[in-house]
Amino acid sequence: TRNGVDFAVADLSLAEFGRKEIRLAEHEMPGLMALRREYAEVYPLRGARISGSLHMTVQTAVLIETLVALGAEVRWCSCNIFSTQDHAAAAVVVGPHGTEEEPKGVPVYAWKGETLDEYWWATEKMMTWPDGAGPNMILDDGGDATLLVHKGVQYEKAGVVPNAEDDDSEEWKIILETLRASLAADTGKWTKIAEGIRGVTEETTTGVLRLYQLAAAGELLFPAINVNDSVTKSKFDNRYGIRHSLIDGINRGTDVLIAGKVAVVCGYGDVGKGSAESLRGQGARVVVTEIDPICALQALMDGYEVRSLEEIVEQADIIITTTGNKDVVSADHMSRMKHQAILGNVGHFDNELDMAGLARVPGIHRINIKPQVDEWVFPDGHSIIVLSEGRLMNLGNATGHPSFVMSNSFSNQVIAQVELFTKHQEYDNEVYRLPKKLDEKVARIHVEALGGTITKLSKDQAEYIGVDPEGPFKPEHYRY
Ligand code: NAI
Secondary structure: OEOOEOOEOOOHHHHHHHHHHHHHHHHOOHHHHHHHHHOOOOOOOOOOEEEEEOOOOHHHHHHHHHHHHOOOEEEEEOOOOOOOOHHHHHHHHHOOOOOOOOOOOOOEEOOOOOOHHHHHHHHHHHHOOOOOOOOOEEEEOOOHHHHHHHHHHHHHHHOOOOOHHHOOOHHHHHHHHHHHHHHHOOOOHHHHHHHHOOEEEEOOHHHHHHHHHHHHOOOOOOOEEEOOOOHHHHOOHHHHHHHHHHHHHHHHHHOOOOOOOEEEEEOOOHHHHHHHHHHHHOOOEEEEEOOOHHHHHHHHHOOOEEOOHHHHHHHOOEEEEOOOOOOOEOHHHHHHOOOOEEEEEOOOOHHHEOHHHHHOOOOOEEEEEEOOEEEEEOOOOOEEEEEHHHOOHHHHOOOOOOHHHHHHHHHHHHHHHHHHHHHHHHOOOOEEOOOHHHHHHHHHHHHHHOOOOOOOOOHHHHHHHOOOOOOOOOOOOOOO
């Protein structure tokens, strides 16, 4: 704690560099800046205590400072052990008006290269407010903050201190350890926190899936807004964001020529479509794997080959997983890859790749080339290059999606936070999406920023196609 701001970041002296990049990013994030102008002097988030778990990057810094500009108090951690940009974290702690000696910003618990223990420690710190009060809002990416509260409440209700034997995954043991101290103290900490939460706004496909599962089981403890399925989020960030940051990660991690190589993209959803385009843009010969015939057909019509990983694994120079599913690339697949083939994942969790299985291959050894790049050498002498230990490599090996596309996503986040914070009584413990009108508003700001001209619908035309001349312009079932 310095000057009343508690934090854990890598190096506060990086704040000045962070501030310069935040200043450049603000210009590239017109949606967030428009919301700051729209709500200037209104402070719709006054009284909000937002606990946020989302990649602590330069773009996220602009999001955090927008929430503060709208009146919120904020605490933050990253939702991935490798995704923090240390200069952005430092700048957020120092704040626009503070100094390294006298920080005046937001408590941040995030640095690049956390261990899993540190990650969950940071998540608990982010959820724990100094005065003993909890947050009254969560802003989540992947659902780990929401998971921690739900697990805490579940164990408090059952009146048990969790036993690490309950689950055999390493990460799960750490989550339970994180909860153990507060549960043993028997203060009802998590139940109190959950009762105070007005809602959560969730950023990504995987987190949204977790929320729908909780809601279906009747276990969701507060209302949720699914930000991911705003059209101006998943059809832009997931797709055009990854189109930028996937090859950025491959280039920074390996500097290998992509042109002419066989690149396999597992999954052809929004992230897969952007990934395939990213690799094709570099001249790779792209092959897609899919389980869904509709997405497989889309891939074929977009001009990609569609194969099973079984068929293609030996020919691949690069394999990228984008499925949000588990066990997509097995240790056996990895052992069959070419010498020095590259393996990376951009789905939310690392369980798409069987990293544990790889480490268990008899006689295998790992050579760390540089942070977030490892060569795994098989007993027969051939090796593969694994990026970011199988975790989101566009954030681990590069800096994630660029500002302009994140301005779309984060505008939806801010709108969703304001909506749930100010109107929480109107929502049940279910998962909601933002109205299309707001989606169109976010899009309009960014069309104007890019200098596009939107054609105005005449009253006559509007009547003919059955919409209001001011929008929404499409029915709910339209898919874009
Ligand atoms: P999506 O649901 O649109 O796409 C996933 C696709 O994978 C689906 O088409 C599905 O049929 C396919 N799939 C599932 N299991 C498969 C298997 N075993 N083999 C081949 N294909 C399979 O989801 P979206 O939005 O594309 O997100 C995918 C993942 O990426 C999620 O975990 C999401 O949270 C994450 N994400 C990552 C970002 C990043 O910056 N790295 C940005 C946005 C999302």
